Amino acid sequence: MKQSEFLNLVMPFKDKVYRLSKRLLVSSEEAEDATQELYLKLWKNKEKISSYKNVEAFAMTMTKNYCFDRLKSKQASNMSLVHSNYKEKGETLERKTELNDSVSIVHKLIEELPEQQRAIIQLRDVEQYEFEEISKMLNLKPTAVRVALSRARKSIREQLIKQHNYGVS
Amino acid sequence: MELAKIEQLLEKYLEAETSVKEEQELSSYFSGGDVAPHLEQYRPLFVYFAESRTETYTKTIQLKSQKSNWKWLSVAASVVLLFSVYTGYNEYQVYQAEKAFEDTKMAFQMLNKNLNKGTAAIAYLGEYETTTNRIFKPKN
Numbered sequence: 018m019k020q021s022e023f024l025n026l027v028m029p030f031k032d033k034v035y036r037l038s039k040r041l042l043v044s045s046e047e048a049e050d051a052t053q054e055l056y057l058k059l060w061k062n063k064e065k066i067s068s069y070k071n072v073e074a075f076a077m078t079m080t081k082n083y084c085f086d087r088l089k090s091k092q093a094s095n096m097s098l099v100h101s102n103y104k105e106k107g108e109t110l111e112r113k114t115e116l117n118d119s120v121s122i123v124h125k126l127i128e129e130l131p132e133q134q135r136a137i138i139q140l141r142d143v144e145q146y147e148f149e150e151i152s153k154m155l156n157l158k159p160t161a162v163r164v165a166l167s168r169a170r171k172s173i174r175e176q177l178i179k180q181h182n183y184g185v186s
Numbered sequence: 187m188e189l190a191k192i193e194q195l196l197e198k199y200l201e202a203e204t205s206v207k208e209e210q211e212l213s214s215y216f217s218g219g220d221v222a223p224h225l226e227q228y229r230p231l232f233v234y235f236a237e238s239r240t241e242t243y244t245k246t247i248q249l250k251s252q253k254s255n256w257k258w259l260s261v262a263a264s265v266v267l268l269f270s271v272y273t274g275y276n277e278y279q280v281y282q283a284e285k286a287f288e289d290t291k292m293a294f295q296m297l298n299k300n301l302n303k304g305t306a307a308i309a310y311l312g313e314y315e316t317t318t319n320r321i322f323k324p325k326n
Contacts (some may be wrong), residue, residue, distance in 0.1 A: 020249065032224060035243035046214075054242055060249045070251035120237065143238045145206050167202035174200060181227035 018063045026066065027059055029071045033144050034080050040139040041084035041132060051087065055080055059115075077154045081136055086131065119180060126176045133171035141166055189222055196228065 034055055039048035059066065061075060069075045127138055133155070140185045141162075152159040195212050198204045204212070215221070216232035 023249075026187070031247065032242045036241055039241075042277075049243070053245070053247060056247045065216065067235050088319055120234045123234040126319065141202075142235045146211065147206060161200040167200060170200050170202065174228070177227050177231060 023060065023063050023066070026072055027056065030076060031056070033073075036078060036143060037077060037080050037136065037139050038084055040127070040143075041081070042087060042178075043128065047087065051080065051083055055083060057095065069149075071153075074150055074154050077140070078156070081155060085132065102149050104124060122180055123173065123177070126173050127137055130169050130172065134165050138173075139165045142170075148155055164169070192222075196225070196246065 035048055035052045037047060038051035040056075042048050042051060055076065058079060066072055067076075090171065127135060130138065136155060137151060140146045140154065141148075146154070148159045148162055151157075152162045155162065157165075192212070192215055195208055199209065212262060213232045213236055214228045216225075217236055221229050274308060
């Protein structure tokens with residue numbers, strides 16, 4: 018496979034890879050490294066890639082696995098200690114949402130969810146994948162995806178209502 | 187879009203039973219201007235999702251591993267180290283040989299000096315003999 022062919026195949030979903038990494042790893046730098054690393058892996062396996070039906074789903078699975086590994090590894094535990102560094106980095110998104118504080122509250126609420134639910138929220142509500150695709154990406158049953166997603170959405174809503182009522186009263 | 191339908195969709199949404207298309211409908215409803223007051227708390231959620239979708243990866247992706255550079259650097263470093271150890275060892279040997287040479291040279295010089303002292307003493311002895319010869323004429 019030539020480099021140009023490879024790039025045409027994998028570049029369209031680079032933002033999705035980055036956003037999923039960022040959702041899971043929190044810090045932008047970590048997410049950038051993860052994205053870079055993932056594309057290196059894809060490039061090394063370029064011969065195999067053409068045999069996959071859905072390269073994008075495959076890449077998302079790899080991203081998820083890589084990020085979960087990172088979270089488990091020692092470096093990631095160090096990272097969560099220096100967690101505050103993301104705030105400066107995360108500001109790009111937050112600055113945009115300064116008009117509406119409650120939007121950045123959503124960001125924090127999602128961050129507090131378990132990893133699995135965070136990944137599902139990201140893949141469904143942000144990237145708008147079908148349940149079938151998500152269940153393949155995360156190696157879960159479609160029903161399990163639905164249950165986790167419903168749980169995540171409900172807990173975010175509950176928190177939002179609390180925030181909302183607090184703002185009103 | 188009528189409010190009843192939105193409410194219904196929201197219920198389904200929370201149960202994770204909406205389709206992607208229905209979720210897009212919800213998204214466009216909440217990003218629009220007129221959201222019903224009692225649904226206002228849902229707005230940040232959908233606005234946030236829509237905003238998240240616009241975030242992009244801005245760095246360039248490199249397909250050549252940067253890690254191998256470090257590998258080569260370590261190889262180069264070890265070569266340099268080996269080379270310097272080797273030349274250092276050679277230098278040291280040369281130095282040792284020079285030192286040994288200097289030492290032997292000094293030893294020879296001392297020997298030479300002392301030998302000369304000896305010959306000088308012998309010269310005195312010779313002088314002594316000529317004077318005795320002068321006083322006591324040797325009988326032939």
